[in-house]
Amino acid sequence: MSTVGKAGLEDVVVSTSDICFIDGREGRLLYRGFDIDDLVEQSSFEEVVFLLWQGHLPTRKELDAHVKAIRATANRKLPPKMIAILRALPRKTTPMEVVRTGVSALSAFDPDAADNSRDASIRKAMRVTAQLPTLVAAWERIRRGKAPIAPNPKLSTAANFLYMMTGKKPTPLAEQTFDVALTLHADHEFNASTFAARVTAATLSDLHSAIVAAIGALKGPLHGGANEQVMLMVEKIGSPERAESFIKKALAEKARIMGFGHRVYRVEDPRAKHLRRLASELGQQVGDMSAVRILDTVGREVTAEKKIYPNVDLYSGAAYAAMGIPTDQFTPIFAMSRVAGWIAHVLEQHANNRLIRPRSEYTGPTRATYVPIEQR
Numbered sequence: 005m006s007t008v009g010k011a012g013l014e015d016v017v018v019s020t021s022d023i024c025f026i027d028g029r030e031g032r033l034l035y036r037g038f039d040i041d042d043l044v045e046q047s048s049f050e051e052v053v054f055l056l057w058q059g060h061l062p063t064r065k066e067l068d069a070h071v072k073a074i075r076a077t078a079n080r081k082l083p084p085k086m087i088a089i090l091r092a093l094p095r096k097t098t099p100m101e102v103v104r105t106g107v108s109a110l111s112a113f114d115p116d117a118a119d120n121s122r123d124a125s126i127r128k129a130m131r132v133t134a135q136l137p138t139l140v141a142a143w144e145r146i147r148r149g150k151a152p153i154a155p156n157p158k159l160s161t162a163a164n165f166l167y168m169m170t171g172k173k174p175t176p177l178a179e180q181t182f183d184v185a186l187t188l189h190a191d192h193e194f195n196a197s198t199f200a201a202r203v204t205a206a207t208l209s210d211l212h213s214a215i216v217a218a219i220g221a222l223k224g225p226l227h228g229g230a231n232e233q234v235m236l237m238v239e240k241i242g243s244p245e246r247a248e249s250f251i252k253k254a255l256a257e258k259a260r261i262m263g264f265g266h267r268v269y270r271v272e273d274p275r276a277k278h279l280r281r282l283a284s285e286l287g288q289q290v291g292d293m294s295a296v297r298i299l300d301t302v303g304r305e306v307t308a309e310k311k312i313y314p315n316v317d318l319y320s321g322a323a324y325a326a327m328g329i330p331t332d333q334f335t336p337i338f339a340m341s342r343v344a345g346w347i348a349h350v351l352e353q354h355a356n357n358r359l360i361r362p363r364s365e366y367t368g369p370t371r372a373t374y375v376p377i378e379q380r
């Protein structure tokens with residue numbers, strides 16, 4: 005009799021972890037015990053990064069030192085040779101390919117690259133978390149034939165990224181929205197990309213390698229790539245009036261609707277409501293609510309017909325689009341935030357490591373006879 009569990013490791017508990025808790029029935033998400041609803045209201049992405057890595061909320065002194073480090077130009081800037089590598093890439097290279105290639109190349113410039121001690125890993129963690137927004141924004145500028153904009157150490161991670169993308173300091177609402185989006189995406193237990201990072205770290209490979217593995221997993225449309233697909237669907241639908249018939253037809257054709265469903269949540273993803281509110285506030289500010297209206301109708305139809313609920317990816321793209329961010333940059337933005345969680349998991353894995361090496365149940369032949377090539 006087969007000993008294989010449900011496909012896709014569904015419901016398999018692989019390890020203990022102190023970092024993140026998801027209650028899929030109640031629709032709750034906790035980082036280190038703190039409800040994301042409270043963190044969204046009272047904290048910031050930069051503080052959440054500290055919380056995830058260190059396991060507790062910082063004192064004022066700890067937070068000041070952490071924020072100073074994460075905003076420091078020394079940590080945020082890309083080595084000039086890294087910019088040269090970006091310039092050498094074909095213009096058509098997708099932003100996620102650039103992020104994957106970029107993080108891999110950045111390890112070659114990192115003085116602690118191969119050192120897996122906790123102190124060295126925290127130094128690398130600070131650099132790679134600070135560099136990722138610079139990398140994403142630099143590629144946006146380079147592919148448009150413009151010069152990258154240097155990071156501004158006076159600006160928060162959220163404001164600095166929007167500044168480096170557009171050359172303009174963001175409005176307070178755009179900064180706050182972006183900060184909340186980063187906070188909401190920062191960790192999510194043993195999701196596919198985090199598991200990929202942990203498997204890689206468990207071979208005692210280094211932090212950059214674990215992050216590159218995670219980026220590869222995040223790129224897929226069943227995971228982080230879904231937010232991009234949602235916006236492409238919104239563009240295809242075109243106007244709120246067309247949303248209902250579009251979705252009815254898509255569901256009748258058994259299409260998978262991106263931004264819905266989840267392996268763990270049986271109710272609405274607790275992150276979706278925050279992103280809907282922010283997308284709607286930004287839409288009002290820029291005077292274009294059509295994406296939010298389309299998504300509201302899509303949401304009603306999909307939930308009524310299929311009993312599946314919006315996930316984090318449904319409204320995030322509408323918020324980013326209202327800030328003028330191109331669709332193919334949505335998943336890199338996800339990576340800029342989730343890197344905080346990947347790092348927390350690599351630190352936890354390295355602190356109490358055992359190689360992750362599951363088994364498969366072999367279903368192939370067992371007594372195949374080798375036939376010489378001339379006789380096949």
Ligand code: ACO
Nearest residue numbers: 225226227228230259260261262263264265266267315317
């Ligand atoms: N649209 C239509 N039907 C769906 C969807 C969807 N988005 N999600 C699940 N279903 C249906 C499936 O067709 C299947 O129905 P069936 O039993 O009649 O065949 C049933 O629900 C179960 O689906 P599975 O794919 O087996 O569920 P699983 O837990 O493996 O999938 C996943 C989870 C991959 C997230 C899925 O819901 C999906 O593909 N969603 C769309 C992509 C997406 O939004 N991904 C982002 C997830 S959040 C994140 O990673 C950040």
